[in-house]
Amino acid sequence: MGLVLLVVIWLITLVSSYFFYAHTWWLPHAASAAAPAIDRQFDLTFVLMGIVFLAAQLGLGLFVWRYRDRGQKAHFSHGNNTLEFTWTTLTAILFLGLVMASNRIWAEQRFTPPQPGAIQVEATGLQFAWYFRYPGPDGQYGRTKPELEDASVGNAVGIDDADPAAKDDVVSGVMVLPVNRQVDLTLRSQDVIHSLFIPAMRFKQDAVPGLMIHMHFTPTQVGDYEIACAELCGLGHYKMHAVLKVVSEPDFAKWLAEREAEKQ
């Protein structure tokens, strides 16, 4: 029985570890400025936790087999304070060191204001779609009113055209961004909580009704990336997705100008 248990624990441990080690399923291709630091921290955590995982599981399997009842006498001991002190200290250093390193990355991303020259985009979540608004040449978002929100007349965001700042606002169902330029993103929700999740950007942030949440990130590679909703928002949660198109700066300017022209 001891041997069976050892084999089962070891097999589970090694097979599970293999798929992590082989990256058979892994974080999607990273395409934002913040992603490399996050991914490095990820790898570091994986290596450290992986070592602990292997040591603990293989040790557990080994012990139950090695010390199975064969009529021997059990060693009489109530413990060892030196050992307790040692593993407590080592674990504390490991865990707190890890979070200290990690929080530097968090601080760099979330404690800093957006760069000057960042492109402004407002993302609005509603059951069950995302809308992206660009403030246009004036750099000002127009006023919105809940009573004007009506997707059937093409004004899902509820822009009030009486506001002069609203005249050049562009709303799109696709999030188009120029490459290598920071986006200064404002997140809103009209109904329940949604969450803008862009795996390739290593970006996720809830859009909370009643709050305007400011975030920023910088796409670094041209391409199409999927946006999913990561907060349960109702029966259509699974289909609330959109596309992020990262394009070159000239292509972006051209796209925005065309949308502006359509609007006039």
Next chain:
Amino acid sequence: MATSEQVHVHPAPTGFLRKYIFSLDHKVIGLQYYFLALFSVFLGMGLSLLMRIHLVWPEAHLPIFGDIKPETYLALLTMHGTFMVFFVLTTAPQGGFGNYMLPIQIGAPDMAFPVLNMLSFWTTFLALVVMVAAFFVTGGAPLHGWTGYAPLSALQSSGPGEGLGADLWITSIALFCVASMMGALNFITTTLDLRARGMSLMRMPLTTWTWFVTAILGLLAFGVLLAAGILLLLDRNAGTSFFVPGGLVLSGQIINHKGGSPLLWQHLFWFFGHPEVYIAILPGMGVCSQLLSTFSRKPIFGYKAMVYAVLAIGVLGFLVWGHHMFMSGMSPYSAFAFSYMTMAIGVPSAIKTFNWLGTIWKGKVRLTTPMLYAIGFVSLFVSGGLSGPFLAQPSLDIPLHDTYFVVAHFHLIMGVAAIFGIFAATYYWFPKMFGRMMNDGLGKIHFFLTFIGTYAIFMPMHYLGLAGHPRRYSQLTEVSYLHGLMPLQHFITIAAFITIGAQLLFLVNLFWSMFKGPKAPINPWEATTLEWTVPSPPPHDNFGGKTPVVYHGPYEYSVPGAPQDFVMQNDPKQYGEGTAH
């Protein structure tokens, strides 16, 4: 301190109703909790199987059940989580085994407040009835998930199931909170006031310690959830706006609320919700400690460290709730504090794991079925625990939050690890509770199928989460990068079928052994704690009118000089146990 002699002893009831239904006996109430949890766990498991079927065969027409629509899937998900967390993981370890064993382990004739104990169970039962009723009302069960985030849960028009179903859901949870607080008061008072002579705090079995600390957590946490639940009911039905801000438009209708905060719900919910995780797992840790010591024939390694670790987990458990909210729009600065606290709670958890390994080390390991489950508990606790440090780092939580990685994490550690604790406790205490032995061979087959099956279900969920698979998606057809992950989802569903099927072995073993199992002796495992000094099952007042006196710590195994390799806690003779420290 009142000793147990001073507490009123109620006479053994004679009528069926007072003996088995409205019983004041903590042992009967413990069994009532256990069977309530058993019903709930099979219900919750059935719901999860329907979810697994729907995920991989979305077009399947199920017999009786019919089609699963997206809202049905979310209702299944909500009710699965609710049944499992409240009516299984909170109920079986604490209300079930804690109720049955705590008074006996400390040498008391019953709980401090037997009537309160009965009331606590029947309020829980009422809560279960109300929760089950949510399936059958117009619109069905709510779809807002077991966490019930507002405003989804606060607005009747936010989806099917958010009408009467959601009201019943909240009412049931409020009732459950009241019941849990009554139970918690009883556990705390009993532990503090009814211990037998010689049963000092530092001689209490670790199971008793964990039930005691769990009760303190329950008393503090369920009150907050109760308050939050009442506020949510008011928001839904009385026009208040605790959790609903102004200016919302839902299905084209302007919502008449203003000034509320959706984040307030999350703070209140998780202030309960994180301690709740420990409410579910602490008793399992106690059982694991007790069993590893018993079946390794060794004193628990580092008893004091184990007690301090449980206390540290209890305290820190109240300071980490914000780690559920790193992406919620909460101030990013507070993420700092919560991440440090969360990593800190990993330290006492690691201490416990080291001490468990230390207990087995150089032992004489008897691989009985309960011991296999205790070992399985350690393995799952390690696997589920080590994904914690990923999620505790706010910067790594960005890609992982609300993905299957989180689903894998909490299922391994608070779901199946706690369930393994319940299985271990069942196989271990069954002889005491029913006076008969369970079938060991069938138990071992059940263990290996469940152990391998559990890993086959939840390990791949880590891979799904890494690949960015969001949780709570009823269909995987819309977001294109999910298509490539379908083979894993199929694998998980097949593993779930086999694992759930294996649970029938447990049911058969449980009920067959209850009536046909071989008669159990008083102390079949050669264990040391007080429940193994009384007949199986114990008489109405546990000790037959003679209060035990305690002379030893709870885990004196293989003491040099002792005639056997275990020293009962009430053995008046002294052996050489003080020599080794």
